[in-house]
Amino acid sequence: MSWVEVALDRAVGPLNRLWTYRVPEALEGDLLGYRVKVPLGSSAVEGYVMRQSTASVRDPAQVKAVLEVLDPYPLLTPALIELAFWIQGRYLAYLGQVLRAMVPQAVRSGGSPEAELAWIAAGSPPSARARRQQAIWAWVASQGVVTPEVLRAQFPDAGPLLRQMTRAGTLIAQRRETPTTYPVHPGLPLNRWQQAAYQAIAGGGERTWLLEGVTGSGKTEVYLELIADRLRAGRQALVLVPEIALTPQTVERFQRRFGEAVGVWHSGLGDRERAKTWHRARLGQIGVLVGARSAVFVPFPRLDLIILDEEHEATYKQEEHPRYHAREVAEARARLEGATVVLGSATPDVETAWRARRGHIGWCRLPERVAERPLPAVEVVDLREELRAGNRTIFSRRLQEVVDQALQRREQVILLLNRRGYATFVICRDCGEALKCPSCAVSLTFHAQDQRVHCHYCFHEAAVPERCPACGSRRIRYFGAGTERVVEEVRQRWPAARVARADRDAMSGRGSQERLYRQMLAGQVDILVGTQMIAKGMDWPRVTVVGVIAADVALNLPDFRSGERTFQLLVQASGRAGRGEIPGRVVIQTYNPEHYAITSAAQQNFEVMIEEELAFRESAGYPPYRHLWLLEVRGEYPEAARSKAEAVAAAVRERLLDQGAEVLGPAPAPIARMRNWWRFHILVKADDLQRVNPSLAEVADRLGPLTVTVDPYFML
């Protein structure tokens, strides 16, 4: 008798364990990783076979049988099964949630993989008792290779039999074409830094590597070379990029090198396309998959290399269940599959940089831009000085001068402000009251485009009141500039210049990013105004000036990563200047010219920044020195939410008493109310993830609902 342990496709606490089922004789065979239908109470639910055994179970009479096996081959590979357990433990996620992330909806709800398959007969014929199986076997053997359509035409209702025969090994579902290697076109000859990095990583020795290379140093070229080796050996590679960087240019670059072997995975894929790509990857028909965060779960038969480009990007952390970080998942997966991980960045995450400097992971550097193009010259302008000198515009005198020069020479300018909209506060001049979102504790942003106020945390929008809701005054004014306001000021100051804007509002249409890219390349835009969206990845050789309108936007957020984020944004933005023949120039405007994040970014001195940052993290007990847990309690009413948060905090304190943990709070979240929920935060700092996680899971089970984020990125 054999048994399987099944993880149910249900994201509910009480069902978050494995359930034992009996395998009926008709389904006997290797079921590991298969999706199955099983009884639960009076209904039938889907699940995945996570374990199987022949050892006896308690109360065999009580154990129900598997009802059905759902696909022609297992959707989960053994490595993905282990990875699911790892994620469950690491992030306190439910298995059901993890498996939903691993096997996307599009795959679960159909998208037949049959088109990719062909059948061949193998081994010895089925026993004479199984008459129909024998007939099918003999017929397939006589045909050589049979596609599913032809087989179905011959034996119309053979579906269950086919699955039985595949598991018995008498029929083999083969890939229609089984590539043993993938085509590779020649690339550029590597320079000496690239060559050294390539050789170090290709030589093995380390499971994970940090490839730290200044912007434009040729990191992508190193990835391509490493991938080429894997493809020639018939192995697969996975390339993760931030969603926003997953542009046609990025994909084209891979396609030029690897042609048909390239697959793409992003949020814009339709269900059919997604299911097809997933199955093609699963069957080894894709050699290199370029994708956003969730691509980290796509199955491959022989995965050998995982690359995370711009590994410092916060978008690699998923903010909903399962709250995983793609970098950590990639590393765990690589350990399970025997693959190598390459983390690439000009501004590595402080935690990654720390691991490289401590020798925990391999470390390669590309210290120069390709073709010895110099890094841009960076100047810091103190905005307090400007005010003192009577300059009330949003452009400092120095920035105006530099932009004037660039426009005269017909070069392009990028102006960065990491804030959308026109004005970030709408305030009454008489009573000082700011317009607030009725559902969130944040002020509303005025957008000039539709002349309305918007909340950036929920979907609330409204007309601007003519009179102040608090005192009735008509003296309503706008403060705090956003990108729309910058565009307006640019038009006033440089009326002849052609201006474009790039932020989430302006770039929501399909293909808008692509259009902007082409326009910039063709020189149809003189000044581009945008948010962090334009700070990354784009390669426009005629951009010689980058102006940062206010470097302080991120610096003042109540988040321990604010210094690091500011540094990264400034360096990435600076990296957009001077990528072509003409050297670049960067002007950073700020009210905090002495802050280490700004001075070190101005000098492009990562070591100084890392030292300051690590000293701060160590003294305050933040990662990489300790783990963090953010517990969030929500409620419709603030008093009830607070008292529940207090009960949770007390329970956490009691359980973690002997673990040297620091438990802070409860306190109202920095955004105390969001989408009508009152939010309270409890922050836990401790060292031993293995011990703390089960304790917090217990508290969540007993006092939940309660959101626990392990090593959070969004702290507001």
Ligand code: ADP
């Ligand atoms: P990064 O990924 O570090 O930003 P890229 O790989 O995109 O850098 O390289 C920057 C530019 O330099 C690209 O236009 C690329 O084609 C070019 N480049 C990279 N490596 C070489 C090389 N070895 N020889 C010539 N050009 C190169």
Ligand code: ZN
């Ligand atoms: Zn008022």
Ligand code: ZN
């Ligand atoms: Zn809101």
